[in-house]
Amino acid sequence: MKNQWITAKAFISYLTLQKVWNYLLLQLSFQLSRWFQKPLIWGKATTLSIEPTTSCNLRCPECPSGLRSFTRPTGMLQEQLFEKVILQTKSHLSWLHLYFQGEPFLNPRFLEMVRFADQNKIFTSTSTNAHYLDEKKVKAIITSGLKQLIVSMDGITQEIYEQYRIGGNLEKVQEGIKIFISEREKSKSQFPRVVLQFLVTGQNEQQIPALKQWAKEMKVDELQLKTTQIYDFENGSDLIPSDLGYSRYAPAGNGKWKLKKKLENKCWRMWQGAVVTWDGKVVPCCFDKNAEHVMGELSTQPFRDIWKSNSYQLFRNQLLLDRSQIEICKNCTE
Numbered sequence: 001m002k003n004q005w006i007t008a009k010a011f012i013s014y015l016t017l018q019k020v021w022n023y024l025l026l027q028l029s030f031q032l033s034r035w036f037q038k039p040l041i042w043g044k045a046t047t048l049s050i051e052p053t054t055s056c057n058l059r060c061p062e063c064p065s066g067l068r069s070f071t072r073p074t075g076m077l078q079e080q081l082f083e084k085v086i087l088q089t090k091s092h093l094s095w096l097h098l099y100f101q102g103e104p105f106l107n108p109r110f111l112e113m114v115r116f117a118d119q120n121k122i123f124t125s126t127s128t129n130a131h132y133l134d135e136k137k138v139k140a141i142i143t144s145g146l147k148q149l150i151v152s153m154d155g156i157t158q159e160i161y162e163q164y165r166i167g168g169n170l171e172k173v174q175e176g177i178k179i180f181i182s183e184r185e186k187s188k189s190q191f192p193r194v195v196l197q198f199l200v201t202g203q204n205e206q207q208i209p210a211l212k213q214w215a216k217e218m219k220v221d222e223l224q225l226k227t228t229q230i231y232d233f234e235n236g237s238d239l240i241p242s243d244l245g246y247s248r249y250a251p252a253g254n255g256k257w258k259l260k261k262k263l264e265n266k267c268w269r270m271w272q273g274a275v276v277t278w279d280g281k282v283v284p285c286c287f288d289k290n291a292e293h294v295m296g297e298l299s300t301q302p303f304r305d306i307w308k309s310n311s312y313q314l315f316r317n318q319l320l321l322d323r324s325q326i327e328i329c330k331n332c333t334e
């Protein structure tokens with residue numbers, strides 16, 4: 001709770017009247033769209049996720065970066081494109097998540113991009129597998145303006161950790177977190193806030209008590225236990241934990257599985273923000289890992305045109321009418 005309060009205060013300090021007004025317009029148009037079953041969009045994106053790179057040092061089994069299975073081009077975000085997007089969106093953007101697929105710290109200009117967004121008064125966060133947190137890098141992160149660092153650590157022993165984070169080194173991750181907390185303390189800064197994220201699976205669920213103890217000793221700011229998305233959930237998977245409180249899926253009978261949450265014909269995310277791939281494609285959300293629903297290309301079109309384009313409106317319309325017709329929306333808890 002304390003961490004959420006500190007994060008919220010920082011977030012609010014980046015808001016402007018224009019951003020708040022924009023948010024209210026988005027909310028209002030979202031509610032009216034549901035009412036009329038017709039996509040009205042009055043504001044502009046209040047959040048964006050931008051992908052620093054598709055490269056990754058690990059081989060996680062439910063991730064196209066890890067599996068090297070992308071059907072779209074792979075590469076590194078270039079600063080020039082990034083800065084163009086920030087300048088086009090900074091008046092309405094309140095939260096920038098510098099992450100989609102891949103490990104952000106593999107982009108050599110990553111922290112310069114964070115700094116640029118921060119200087120343009122945008123709250124920034126990122127997610128990392130924490131294999132690159134040496135002392136020099138940690139000092140640079142602390143002074144970059146980054147406000148939230150989400151660290152993925154899904155096991156408390158190497159044997160369990162590497163079952164999902166294939167190729168990962170738990171000692172390195174834990175050492176990185178330790179350096180980070182200690183350097184941040186020395187710098188007397190409260191930021192970035194460190195959120196330890198643990199994807200609960202059938203393999204690691206027994207380690208939750210030990211994980212909680214470790215997180216407390218390390219003084220991480222927050223521990224989040226997350227459910228895992230599984231591509232082929234209908235036939236079950238070893239990744240589904242036995243404690244279904246940590247699962248997005250439930251038995252459907254006949255050995256089959258189904259999504260726990262009922263699919264509703266709505267999605268606030270389509271009004272709230274968008275995801276941008278490393279090469280500037282705007283896609284609806286982070287479930288579109290292979291960019292199958294490209295709404296526009298920022299290399300050639302301004303963001304405001306893409307946000308209200310026909311393809312975006314058709315997508316929003318389909319969501320309001322029958323979401324089950326969109327493949328990516330069938331396995332989504334939104």
Ligand code: SF4
Pocket residue numbers: 266267269270284285286287323326328329330332333334
């Ligand atoms: S998958 Fe569909 S329902 Fe889920 S967040 Fe994306 S657009 Fe919305």
